[in-house]
Amino acid sequence: MRTLHREKTPEAREYDELVQRVSPRSSAGSTALALVKAFGVGGLICCVGQAIHDLGAGPLGLDDKAVSAFTSTALIFLSALLTGLGLYDRIGKFAGAGSIVPITGFANSVVSPAMEFKREGYVLGVGAKMFVVAGPVLVYGITASVLYGVIYYVIRLVQGG
Helix, strand or coil: CCCCCCCHHHHHHHHHHHHHHHHCCCCHHHHHHHEEEEEHHHHHHHHHHHHHHHHHHHCCCCCHHHHHHHHHHHHHHHHHHHHCCCCCHHHHHHHHHHHHCCHHHHHHHHHHHHHHHHHHHHHHHHHHHHHCCCCHHHHHHHHHHHHHHHHHHHHHHHHHH
């Protein structure tokens, strides 16, 4: 198969040079360190979650459903609090993807835009911007769960049960 080779325009070459100049350089050592930091912080967040779970199941004597709700709520609260205090951003800069453990990362993505626009008021600032990042996740998650429920219902009807 024959491919055509096109010469890059001067603008495209200039853009490629700019990208090469400003892109951060990484080495195997820095990549390995980033992986260790991400794994360590993500694991630490999970350990905190497990400790909260154990607290709810043990001393507080909560049942399975209540322990799950307690753990999720506590992690969301802690993540939102750390975001509000400006500490979650520092954790994110240090740990990279390790700070995006699903529930804490989601809480951070809801609170961050709200904090950024709080000077515009509670309704047009905080309220309007709170779900800028998380909104599409919620919409697609809810839509997928409804579709799953409809498919499950239809399959159960066809099977007769």
